[in-house]
Amino acid sequence: MSKNRVAAAEGWFTMDADEPRLLGTRGVDSGSYFFPPSMATSANPAHPFEEREPVELSRRGRVWSLATNHYQPPEPYVSPEPFEPYTVLAVELEEEKMVILGQLADGVAPETVKVGDPVELVLGTLYEDDDNEYLVWKWQPATGGQG
């Protein structure tokens, strides 16, 4: 029996299996982009009280940096048993000119990735329970084309 595929963070990304997108916001006065959409974590100081409109962020960017974790992190991270190393990428979106974190897509060897490489957004499994498979956005090396 297949599990339900649900977003690990509701409203943070589209569940499009082929071309998922991160869901951000854009200031209607400043044109500045923000992510994630649900948290007031940043503002353009020229327009601190502006309205923001929902916007899908571009799927492509370049690797700003990366880190491969060899130790099991504390809760609330849900680790597979046994623990497996995983890689977190910091990716600069070309259009929005902002860096967004995300894990490296499953099955990609981290030693093949370096700063400056083009990557694109995909969906991947974060963790599972008896009923659900919880999905999250991940980055994988881009296969060409324009972002």
Next chain:
Amino acid sequence: MSRDVAVLGVGMHPWGKWGRNFVEYGRVAARDALADAGLQWSDIQFVAGADTVRNGYPGYVAGATFAQALGFTGNQAASCYGACASGAQAIDLARAQILSGKCDVALVIGADTTPRGFLAPNKGERGDDPDWLRFRLLGATNPTYFAFYARRRMDLYGASSADFARVKVKNSRHGLENPRARYRKEVTEEQVLSSPLVSEPLHLLEICATSDGGAAMVLTSMDYARRMTTDPVRVAGVATITPTYPNTVIEMPNFSTDSAHGVPLPGRSFRDSIAAAAYEDAGIGPDEVDTAEVYDLSTALELDWYENLGLCAPGEAERLLNDGDTTLGGRVPVNPSGGLACFGEAVPAQAIAQVCELTWQLRGQADGRQVEGARVGVSANQGLFGHGSSVVVRI
């Protein structure tokens, strides 16, 4: 008008994993700072406590907690939190009280008791707390962010793991004779590189531990100090600044940076701006700095700080290290105390401890780790969510 205040006394409880109540470390540090100043607790007019968030309610109101633990005298107190920058917030607050004329004698205290292992977010389902969500959705531990900075040095500047390891080797030697350091053992480059990878490219011995510890200092007006001593160490500049939009460097615990779309970049990066603000406040430039205590959460981050403090140009930190410039006996020794590498991090005490060390250095009292002839010192530090801090002291 001079904006100096005097550092009349400093004191620290040794760093370690003692497992006792944080208030006890603060009391010991305060006792030593008062004795060093030649003052009594009853002389203190204002107490600034740097808060800890890992020790329940007393930690959130550290100013009152320490005042109560020393015996309430009716003096004024404040409690402040700025994560790793909490201690600098407390110093800044005490300095402002003195400079405004509200008091002449202030006591600054920070202390912490920390759990073992990675620093973790507060418990519970906290779906609106980015600090909780970064662990949940990404597994982005603190060392993950340290590794981002390290990896960029490798890919942009050609830094090597051996370069990073040599920062640890240097600091382990610096701390050997420091009686308040937790780790007083020389380590070799090979030992660093053969320790387990934590967040690649960083190894276990390259990432600072979490420690118990306490630090305190007595700050006074210059007029008050001159009645007690002839040539006190002075706090000449303090910065407790936030970044300028857009901050394009990913910072703990964020998921993203600001967007630089359609806006000019600030003249300086956030970390560059921290020391620059303290230098400006003190009216000095980086070429006047004799020694620095920086927040070496990782080996590679210490190298970033060399550049952020203006000790060298971007990309030149590895050369500075390998030429011995930042080693004791070099041009501008960095972390003569041994740094976080030898202390581990006791969050609210750390920024105060940095200034304690600089004070001993400027007085010529840093036995076994003295920077000869040091007259100007700078500390640098950064707290979560954009609390930058730097303190300039001089004699």
